[in-house]
Amino acid sequence: MSADVRLEELGMNEPERSGLSKVDEPEFSRLVERHRRELHVHCYRMLGSFQDAEDTVQETFLRAWRRRETFEGRSTFRAWLYRIATNACLDLLAKRRPEPATGGEVLWLQPYPDRLLDELPADDADEPEAVAVARETIELAYLVAVQHLAPRPRAVLIMRDVLGWPAKDVAELLGDTVNSVNSALQRARAGMREHLPAERQDWAGGDEDLGTRELVRRYTDASVDTDIDRLAALVTDDVRTSMPPTPGLYVGRDAVVDYWVESGFEGMTGLRTVPTSVNRQPAVAYYHWHAEEGAYLPLTIDVLRIAGGAITEIITFHADQFPLLELPERLPAS
Structure with a gap:
């Protein structure tokens, strides 16, 4: 039996006992790859950008390989990787975004495909991400608040x-005291309450019941018909809409309707849609007819937040996100 297979079958027990100094690169790659998705989601929460998370996971694996001799088994291999990933995120933030988001919008926000979230372990109570996703910490409003x-x-x-680490472990990771960590946690929770929607606990989230599906259908039909009156009837008085990375946050039904009118949406023709889901939320991908191409080409993606039987937020992404979501490059005429 090869060392690669033996390590895979033994899980993390062998490296936890003996360290990683004798593990070669193929074996090490096998060990870290099993944690790629959960580390990617962790970095995505920290950064708000799918692409930045992708880059940071790669940096995490590179740092882990270079520092493999520092792993002594006092913590789990997973926890060791999380420490490296978190510090890699902090380093990236210090370089690219030293200041947090302001004004309720996040211009660097990107969607996270549900098909990739489905890769997370969901049948083991010990897996942190199984709990984290269930607690609705992957939805876009949470990501916006965190940023x-x-x-x-x-x-x-x-x-x-989210991950349930003890305060002393977080303090060790950050090179800080437990008191400082607890103080930072209280400030962070207060900041989250300020930026999270008040009705968050009542979200439909990813559990699309019949009412939610019907609402999404009505929204889709009204959008294809570019019927602003019908769309306005489906949203709440305090609905919010934005379109990262394009600046602009519109709050309230009147402001959103004015934005739709000013953007030339009313009267637009030649739209088709494909339903999808991102961040455990319903989404609608729009395609626009291009006669010179003889096909419908990608336009935008609307991600909906629904509460109390109405749409409370619409975050629209540009066509460059279609490949990430594995949406068709074009739709035929018929």
Whole structure:
């Protein structure tokens, strides 16, 4: 039996006992790859950008390989990787985004495909991501709120409230005291309450019941017909809409309707749709007819937040996100 197979079959027990100094690169790659998706989701929560998370996971694996001799088995291999990933995120934030988001919008926000979230382990109570996703910490409103926190309190919140790390372990990761970590957690929780929607506990989330599906259908039909009056009847008085990375946050039905009118949406023709889902939320991908191509080409993706039988938020992404969601490159005429 090869060493690769033996390590895979033994799980993390062997490296936890003996360290990684004698593990070669193929064996090490096998060990870290099993944690790629959960680390990617962790970095995505920290950064709000799918692509930045992708880059940071690669950096995490590179750092882990270079520092493999520092793993002594006092913690689990997973926890060791999370420490490296969190510090890689903090380093990236210090370089690219030293200041948190402001004003309720996140221009670097990107969607996370549900098909990739489905790769997370969901049948093991010991898997942190199984709990984290169930607690609705992957939805876009949560991501937006998190991005309004300063990087270190953000890390504290995610490590403590999402992943369930003890305060002393988070303090060790950040090179801080337990008291400082607890203080940062309280500030972060207060910041989250300020930026999360008040009705968050009543979200439909990813559990699309018949009412939710019917609402999405009506929204889709009204959008294809570019019927603003019908769309306005489906949203709440305090609905919010944005279109990252394009600046602009519109709050309230009147402001959103005015935005739709000013953008030239009313009277637009030649739309078709494909239903999808991202961040455990319903989404609608729009295609626009191009006669010169003889096909419908990608236009935008609307991600909906639904509460109380109405749409409370619409976040629209540009066509460059279609490949990430594995949506068709074009739709035929018929």
